[in-house]
Amino acid sequence: MTKFERCWVYILVILVAVSNLLVLARVRELESEIAALEAAQGIVAAEPATVSLRMAQQASAGAGRREPAEPQPMQPAMQSGIFTAYAYCACEKCCGKWAQYGVTASGTVPQQGRTVAVDPDVIPLGSELWIDGEGPFVAEDTGSGINGSTIDVYHDSHADALKWGKREVTVTWYE
Numbered sequence: 001m002t003k004f005e006r007c008w009v010y011i012l013v014i015l016v017a018v019s020n021l022l023v024l025a026r027v028r029e030l031e032s033e034i035a036a037l038e039a040a041q042g043i044v045a046a047e048p049a050t051v052s053l054r055m056a057q058q059a060s061a062g063a064g065r066r067e068p069a070e071p072q073p074m075q076p077a078m079q080s081g082i083f084t085a086y087a088y089c090a091c092e093k094c095c096g097k098w099a100q101y102g103v104t105a106s107g108t109v110p111q112q113g114r115t116v117a118v119d120p121d122v123i124p125l126g127s128e129l130w131i132d133g134e135g136p137f138v139a140e141d142t143g144s145g146i147n148g149s150t151i152d153v154y155h156d157s158h159a160d161a162l163k164w165g166k167r168e169v170t171v172t173w174y175e
């Protein structure tokens with residue numbers, strides 16, 4: 001072998017050694033990943049045993065007597081619709097004879113940013129509702145002109161109510 005050839009052999013040997021080391025490192029990494037996965041599966045596998053143990057305990061506690069079904073909380077249904085939103089305030093121009101009372105149909109003191117008048121046949125009084133682009137409100141008032149797909153958004157001043165005007169909005173609420 002010439003000096004030149006020997007040099008190439010050395011380079012090859014070093015390359016092979018380095019690649020072996022890299023492969024070994026990767027194998028170690030995979031091994032620890034597998035160990036972690038196995039540990040996770042061990043936790044999952046332990047779960048059904050715990051559940052069946054609990055069921056066995058409940059069955060022995062019940063001693064043959066049938067447990068009454070647990071009452072399930074009613075899931076509120078989400079409703080959504082496009083409404084024509086008007087604005088009002090507590091003045092006589094907006095509320096007529098009702099202005100003297102200064103409270104909403106549900107007895108609360110109206111508050112800008114919270115109070116909305118609705119048709120209670122469409123949105124039940126007390127519902128929390130979301131007006132797209134405006135935020136959360138509470139259906140707590142009614143109005144003579146507020147029927148079907150209309151709502152009335154309460155404002156502190158008549159000027160603010162006029163500024164709001166009339167808009168088409170998407171309203172979402174839970175029934």
Ligand SMILES: [Zn+2]
Pocket residue numbers: 088089090091092093094095157158161
């Ligand atoms: Zn007004």
